[in-house]
Amino acid sequence: MSRPTIAGVARAAGVSVASVSRVLNGLPATEEMVERVQRAVEELGYVPDARARSLKVGRTFQLTLAVADVGNPVYVTMMRAVEEVVSAAGYRLVVTTTGPDVVDEVALVRGMARGYADGLVISPLRVDEDLIKSIRECEVPVVVAGNVPPKAGVDTVRANSPKGILLAVEHLTAKGRQEIAFVNGPADTVPGTARAKGFAEAMKEFKLRSAGEIEAADFTFAAGREAGKKLFKKSRPGAVICANDLLAVGVMHELAAYGLSVPQDVAVVGMDDSELAEQSFPPLTSVNLGSAERGRRAAELLLARIDDPARSPRRIVVQPSLSVRRSTP
Amino acid sequence: MSRPTIAGVARAAGVSVASVSRVLNGLPATEEMVERVQRAVEELGYVPDARARSLKVGRTFQLTLAVADVGNPVYVTMMRAVEEVVSAAGYRLVVTTTGPDVVDEVALVRGMARGYADGLVISPLRVDEDLIKSIRECEVPVVVAGNVPPKAGVDTVRANSPKGILLAVEHLTAKGRQEIAFVNGPADTVPGTARAKGFAEAMKEFKLRSAGEIEAADFTFAAGREAGKKLFKKSRPGAVICANDLLAVGVMHELAAYGLSVPQDVAVVGMDDSELAEQSFPPLTSVNLGSAERGRRAAELLLARIDDPARSPRRIVVQPSLSVRRSTP
DNA sequence: GTCGCCGTTGTAAACGATTACAAGAACGAT
DNA sequence: ATCGTTCTTGTAATCGTTTACAACGGCGAC
Structure with missing residues (x-):
């Protein structure tokens, strides 16, 4: 059966069948009709x-x-925010998950044409011409949570990570730490390039010389350890x-492995202000790049564009703040 | 357009149209036919x-x-494992996400009848008669990653958490810690009850008296802090x-807030052996309940059942091990 | 040359919903 | 009594695929 x-x-x-459909969709019908249909639906356990x-x-x-990367806690913040907005709107x-490769992302965006969903929020790590093209040509509305060039003609909501790094440097110098090093993620990623640039600018602004820069292989914990090892070696x-x-x-x-203590010997600042920042020990001072707000705004942009596909693309920038915790003096 | x-x-x-469909699905056709169709597909950018x-x-x-709960790192391990198996099979x-409420879960399972997917892996926190009923009657195959009674007639793969707690207690006593307390999650959840029982059994087995038991409000970090506060108060x-x-x-x-150090003053053991366990400081000794294997086996069970809906339900139990790190002596 | 067979292609009927359109009922106004 | 209006309901077309079935052409065997 x-x-x-x-x-x-x-x-x-x-x-x-038309009457059933109408009742199910709440279109006008007599009381008796509604009654009969609902009974039948109930009886058969019908689900459209x-x-x-x-x-x-x-x-x-x-x-x-x-x-x-589902392992990156910044996405849980974002996911929660998106979920909230989207489900409130009845979606x-x-x-x-896409892999870390841009080809996976392109495949995903192209695949949207199959009609899996009415819209897409994507937060791409790496961006190339192919991806931009696929986003521009995508059959359904796309919102990018991240930075793609305006020519993509797409709604975006991104963080201001240079400004965020500036806040971090400002905080550190105010606390008397001048010898600041930077551990970046891969330079071939969008956040990687933005943050490298941001660090350089911030150091210039404060007239400081970098105390070392390392490019980690990935935005992961393991890569962070590796990067730390390299950094403290020199x-x-x-x-x-x-x-x-x-x-x-x-x-x-x-740092702990080197017997150095945080923040006494070395101050550490993270970025994203994810749940991990408060869970870590010592709790991590972190640049809040507004993941929750970015998620929320991205979802709102998507809904708005679904309502009106013709509206001109918005580019929202969310301003950072600094969540000071105990990993800095 | x-x-x-x-x-x-x-x-x-x-x-x-039939010929196009056949070519697209790799059914036999002349070379010329394949050629023409592929050119047209290419030209129009057709996606089925x-x-x-x-x-x-x-x-x-x-x-x-x-x-x-997407915030729980145990799910990222599981998700990765499921993803791997499932995508290798072409899905x-x-x-x-379901909410923490059982009604959300029931709604989700019922909703599968709408035809969103060919199968479901669900890891329910709370289980009641309604949920069991909805799972039994679900239109698509369901695999439960967790513990539901056999009468649900469903494939399950679950952890052996009592055994896991036994390992933890064994480890602690071997290290000379006899005064063991237990911080549980909500008792009205499936893992909550299993773990409470497991702790009681393990303590009995080792002829120890519990040094305090606290029921946290949730399986979250914040609830853990609250529970710790209560525990150390008495x-x-x-x-x-x-x-x-x-x-x-x-x-x-x-503990840190109380000025107690881990593991010298107090040893701490977690469960799940998630990525958080190695990221925490000190790295957390944790009972590995086999999340990755559970994910993998759950996915395999699901694929097998899709192949053969008539096969009798399997109930797999994954055995735990202990990942010793530095939060215990 | 005719027949049968096989391989390739086309026609049309599904899948399960929504919805334009038409038909019929009820009712008041003339 | 007739007509027009409105409200309710039913019939059938449609969305974009897959696929059963039929038609056709080519080819070898007799």
């Missing part, structure tokens, strides 16, 4: 088929959020700014 | 509509993984076992 269809319900209720429905109406009432949110900075919280925690572990 | 359909491709190629396809063939080639994995155990890693990290923070 297979699932009942609308035709089965119609037969059971002794009415037409979303595939058939979306084929006909051209919408799925699902939205997709694509993240590069289901589904999360998929220098003893008074502070380290890290391009995200996972890297920062990795670096702190490495 | 809307997306091209198979009819458009057929027209452009000067062949019938997954909704229409799945409506017709009755399969979506998507699988759903439902998790209760797309989509992740959705007792000074030599060791604390926590029902998951987030709770353990919360407890360690509270």
Whole structure:
């Protein structure tokens, strides 16, 4: 016995399929009609088929959020924010992971044309011409949580990480730490380049000389440890700014291995202000790049564009703040 | 200009829709036919509509993984494992979050009848009759990563947490810690009850008296801190076992607030052996409940059941091990 | 040359919903 | 009594695929 269809319900209720559909969608009908249909639905345990429905109406009432690395705690903050906005608007949110490769991301964006969802929020790590092209040509609205050039013609909401790094440097110098090193993620990623540039600018602004720069292989804990190892092999900075919280925690572990204490010997600042920042020990001073707000705004942009596909693309920048915790003096 | 359909491709190629479909699905056709169709597809940028396809063939080639709390790092381990197995088998994995409430879970399971995916892996926190019923009656195969009674008639893969706690207690006593306290998650959850029972059994086995038991409000970091506060207000155990890693990290923070050091003053053991365990400081000794293996096996069970819906339900138990790190002596 | 067979292609009917359109009922106004 | 209006309901087309079935052409065997 297979699932009942609308035709089965119609037969059971002794009415037409059109009437069943109308009742189900809350269109006007007599009390008796509503009654009969609902009884039949109840009796048969009928549940409408979303595939058939979306084929006909051209919408799925699902939205997709694509993240590069589920292990990065910054995404949980974002995911929560997106979920909240999206479900309040009556959409289901589904999360998929792309690999770290840009080709995976391109495949995902192209794949949206298959009609999996009505829209996409994507936070790409690496961006190239192919990806921009696929986003521009995407069949469904796309919002990029991150930085892509305006020519992509797409809604974006991004962080201001140079400004964030400036806040970190300002805080560290105010506390008397002048010898600041920087542990970045891969330079071929979008946040990687932005943060490298931000660090250089900030150091210039404060007339400081960098106490060492390391490019980690990844935005991960393990890569952070590696980077820390390399860094402390050649220098003893008074502070380290890290391009995200996972890297920062990795670096702190490495510091401990060297017998250095945080923040007395070395101050450490992370970025993202994710849940990990408060969970780490000592709790991590971290640049809040507004992940929650970025998630929220991205979701709102997506909904707005679904409502009006013709509106001109918005580019929102969310301002950072600094969450001071105990990893800095 | 809307997306091209198979009819458009057929027209452009000067062949019938059936032929296009056949070429697209790799069914036998002449070289010339394949050639013409592929050119037309290329030219128009045709992408088949997954909704229409799945409506017709009755399969979506998507699988759903439902998790209760994306903030819990144990799920990232699991997600990675599931993703790997599932994508190797040619399925797309989509992740959705249920709330902590059982009604959300029931709604999700019922909702699967709408045809969102070909199968579901769910890891429910709380289980009641409604949920069991909905799982038993679910239109698509369901695998439960967790513990539901056999009468649910469903494939399950669960951890052996009592055994895991036994390992923890054994380890602690071997290191000379006899005064062991336990910080559990909510008792009305499935893991909560299992772990409470496991702790009691383990203490009995080792002829020890509990040095305090606290039920945290949630399986979260914040709840762990609260629980730690309560615990240390009334007792000074030599060791604390926590029902998951987030709770353990919360407890360690509270210990630090009391000026107690880990592991010298108090040893701490977590459960799940998630990525957080190695990221925490000191790195957390944690009971490995086999999340990765559970994820992998759950995915395999799901694929097997999709292949053969009639096979009798399997109930797999994954054995725990202990990952000793520096939070215990 | 005719027949049968096989391989390739096309026609049309599904899948399960929504919805434009038409038909019928009810009712008041003339 | 007739007509027009409005409200409710049913019939059938449609969304974009897949696929059963039929048609056709080519080819070898007799």
